[in-house]
Amino acid sequence: MREGQKRSAGVWFASQWESFGLPLLLVVMVAVFAIIAPAFASVFNLVMNVKFSAIAGIGAIGMAFCIMSGDFDISVGSMSALVGVLGASLVPVIGGFGGVLATIVIAAFLGFVNGVFVTKLRIPAFITTLGMMYVYRALAYIYTNNSPVYIQSTFWYFIANGNVLGVPFVIILMLLCFGAAVYVLRKTPFGRYVVAVGTNKTAAMLSGINVDRIKITVFTLVGFFVGIATVVLASNLGSVNPGMTGQGYEFQVITVVVLGGTALGGGNGNLLGALFAAMIITSLRNGLGMRQVDSYWQFVATGLVLIFAVALNKIRYSLLGQREA
Amino acid sequence: MIRFLKLYERFGIVIFIVIASVFLAVASPNFLKVDTLLNIVAQGTYAAIVGFGMTLAITSGGFDLSVESVMSLVSVSLALLFPLIGIPLSIPVVLAVAASVGALNGLIIAKLKVSPLITTLSIMTIMKGVALLVAGGRQIVIQEKQFMELGTGKVAGIPIPIFIMVFFFVLFYMILYHTPLGRHISAVGSNENAARISGVKVDGVKIMVYTLVALTSGVASVIRTSQALIGSPSMSPGFVLVAITVTILGGTSLAGGRGNLWGTMLAAIFISMIYYGLNLINVQIFYQMLSVGLVLLVALFIEGLRVRYLAAAKARGIKV
């Protein structure tokens, strides 16, 4: 009887997690940090957290689509560096707005290239993108001769630092991106196709879906959102650094997606969850930093979070009797 | 054509080396000197050694992205341990540390059934943090100068690392092709289900594989650290790419089951030849990274073409 009770409690918990788990976790985390580091709970800091979470969050949107379709793209960090330096360096030539646009377009293009390689080479995506990861990073170094590129542009500066009607623009941007993504996922055939391809490639193919074309589009989307995230990041820092920018970004983004509740095996994804997960991860880093914890502990913490998130997903899915990663 | 494509898997890398040799011989008169050749081989030894481990991992159907961070961890541990327990004791200790990280990888992959990608990616991040913490974020200069002998010394005119590489080549060759463990590694990569039903302890095999990969990372790190005489928490960035590239370029199939250690070693030498060539035209070090990435993509491209050509031939009814 005990076993049965335990099991059903677990099942209840697992089903509730989907709706309440992450927001709850976020609140708990904020509360904990507020207690142990009072400076954390200031409005200024909390808003900063949300603003910062946009970087991982927006990138996670593209990655979420990728994982939903059953693939991975671990080149996103290096991609960010490359498109960042390219876009930033073009500012003197085509202005701030042009630079922002260039960054996003180039990123989408690189994503497209990734997609073509993955589908045409027929090699697992992670190895292809592993190779691209180093190619992009190397190109970033070579292009800038290993020196940072500074951005002088009011437009670009505005993106991460400006407010619209009192609300930070970057938050509006993040919400817009998520909103658009949720719309595409739920309300367009394309969104269905992505989930179908990730759920069962064969069945999708038999239903007439052009699996290759979907995958290429998904990878392009990954690039697109990485581009936007890079713009925000560059706006925050005022510069792009070929070595530092995007380091560990792929890991961050994957963690956000997994923590958000999207299964690693492909299929339906949780974009709203990813939004909260981005805030959780960012708050974690911020909070640890506030306590003067060695920034290196952040590496350990983030690594542990991913394993924890995967384990959590596995347990949840097995309790609910569904497929897991 | 079909015969050629099938043979390519085993001997394709030789073509690359021959082409590269021709280029380099033409480009530089120094190339064909014994000293230069030995040096090139010596530069390839770390990639080769870690490549051996990676070959086993890919043969078993997985892979390991955490090799860089293991190397970093070993490097800083060496630097910190030398003053405490001396050189001869430190080396086995750090190798044991490396092996345990590998075992941890293996445990998570085998028992918790988390994919190798996520597992080794997470462990990489965690160990990167641990290495940085242990080193306090800085590079630690090694005072014990005699340690340099290991990485830069020569015996009978041949650099010591080459001996180490050959030793590990022989060791891993024996393991992969002549021990039950090695055959089981191939079996797991080839048809995990059949292996399991036939009584192979699949979990144990996987744990051993990842332990061995980490061990090779440790050895390579010992050599490197000896040459640089610095314990570095961010050693060899990009090394995992090199390790995977030499494995695949050497002919080990991504599908698993067919490990090619000879190919890995030759591929490591090939990459070293590329570095030499890049040095000749005096480009920045970043071109190394770029070229390895491109080599990987080219190797994958060729592999993709090969597989599809053979599959198409089969569909047309030709005996393959």
Added chain:
Amino acid sequence: MELLRTEGLTKTFPGVVAVDDVDFDVVPGEIHALVGENGAGKSTLIKIFGGVYQADRGKMYFDGREVSFSSTHQSQASKISVIYQEFNLVPDLSVAENIFIGREPRTAGGLLIHWGRINEAAAGLLERLDMKIDTRTYVSDLPVAERQMVEIAKALSYEARLIIMDEPTATLTEKEVVKLFEIIAALKKEGVAIIYISHRLEEAFQLSDRITVLRDGKKIGTKATSQTDKDEIIEMMVGKVVTEYFVRRERAEESREVLLEVRGYSVADHVEGIDLKLHKGEILALAGVIGSGVHGFLQSLYGVIPKKSGEVYFEGRPVEIARPKDAIRLGIGYVTEDRKNSGLLPDMSTLHNLTLIIIRAIARLRGLLIRDREEQARFKDIRDRLDIKVASSGQKVIFLSGGNQQKVVIGRTLLTDCKALILLEPTRGIDVGAKAEVHRILRELADRGMSIILTSSELPELVNLPDRCVVFYKGRIAAEFSQDTMDTGQLVAAQIGHSAEKAAGRARA
């Protein structure tokens, strides 16, 4: 004294009783053939012997002692070896390594493999089978026939006293079959008992001492081979054709207009030179056992696998179907035989599953906006038409019963208003009531002008449902039956290669 004996063995899966109260036995040194149609329960029975499944009821005795195998290892420990259709070999290991995997003879303090001994032992085993394969060859380089020998050698190495072979000759040439039989005879001489499953009755009669017939999970009877003949066995396999649920189709009018035609159609490793016509409003069944090529033929027709040669005409015009999308565009729908692995999208809702193919077509704003109401309307339409029992449109499709799942897969194609529907094993794994419903649906569709081409291994289905039944054997057309000439005995005979002339001769008589 029987080697293996079962009493009242029963195994049930959701919706179907696979093995129903079976009493079965094998004596040492006997070759015992196990025959029956697909779905008769042969596979399940041997999987129970092999420790893959455990029986729900009944007893099993090995060597007189009661046993129950909860794992494959336990079965192997009792010296039972099963050779399944898909071998359990590791392609990238050598013959010797495969045979002794997990038990390799060692040397050098137990660290290294003793190649001399392992190769010798392996060669010795193969010699007992009168085979001369170099034991160092990789299994991936061996032809299928020789791989089978390796499996048999593996069984011998475990000193198996009972070897079970599941359709061993399905992919062998005539010469290789002869060789296999010699080996089986040799094994028999050594006192090894063999359970031999095959669709090919002539093999059963050539080899076996006794034949057991299964049908619908029940044992119909066991006969000494010398005291029976093919006709009797076929009659036992077929029995009284169940007619309560499956009513013969009344065709109002014969449409002779050809919708789809193939000429000289060949698919590598499957079929060779097929000429076939499909008429409007016709239900055409393709019958054939393993190795007949039917599945491959239909997959190629839909564009899943490439064809080697041949022409396809749709509504009189030559067409090329290279991908499923081409077929869909022409108006051809497809229902796979394996809904779990290639038909359904398990984690997605019933609604999404149903509307997947047409979702683009019914979306507004040039495919940018899915309107829930539209989608729900389609869902309701199909749900009512096919009477799919589902709690709500959002219910995940894996939670539906087998029969309802099948209706979803069929319903999905119906939404595309297709002109032709290809179905592979449309009623596999669903209960009788649902089967009847599916048949009703298919008949209605055909009455309204849709052409249906299906394959099935269920005799009642083949006999009653279609207007025509074409039998494939070893990649070619072996026989054709119309409703008038349909004869269950001949149908079964044609599938297993019983001479076509004989069948035709009987028809004329």
